[in-house]
Amino acid sequence: xxxxxxxxxxxxxxxxAETDGMISLSxxxxxxxxxxxxxxxxxxxxxxxxTDMECCYDCxxxxxxxxxxKQGAEFQESHSENSVSRNWESETEIYINHGVFPFAxxxx
Numbered sequence: 001x002x003x004x005x006x007x008x009x010x011x012x013x014x015x016x017a018e019t020d021g022m023i024s025l026s027x028x029x030x031x032x033x034x035x036x037x038x039x040x041x042x043x044x045x046x047x048x049x050x051t052d053m054e055c056c057y058d059c060x061x062x063x064x065x066x067x068x069x070k071q072g073a074e075f076q077e078s079h080s081e082n083s084v085s086r087n088w089e090s091e092t093e094i095y096i097n098h099g100v101f102p103f104a105x106x107x108x
Contacts, residue, residue: 001053002027005064013068022068030063037095039102059098066094 005027006020013023034056040049053060070088078087095101 005061008061009064026064026067029067030060033063033091034060037102041103056098056100059094059100062094063091066091
């Protein structure tokens, strides 16, 4: 999945001068963020996790893109400069828009 995401982001951002290192870093960060958010049960095998992640490919792609476009503006909700104003959705909004929620466990 890692290589596929990198290649798709390179194609998507073909007009931008993003470095391969930044794209690769954003993909790794998106995958780690996704796994943490999903909170996979301890009984889940790597195969089950990978299958689930393939089903949620678009969400992970959007997370990687989110991290890329927010370079230099980390931890900001909005930014204004020379009559240009930007507002960013939170990571949580990306998960909600894709219907991705954590697995819930029981205490029993």
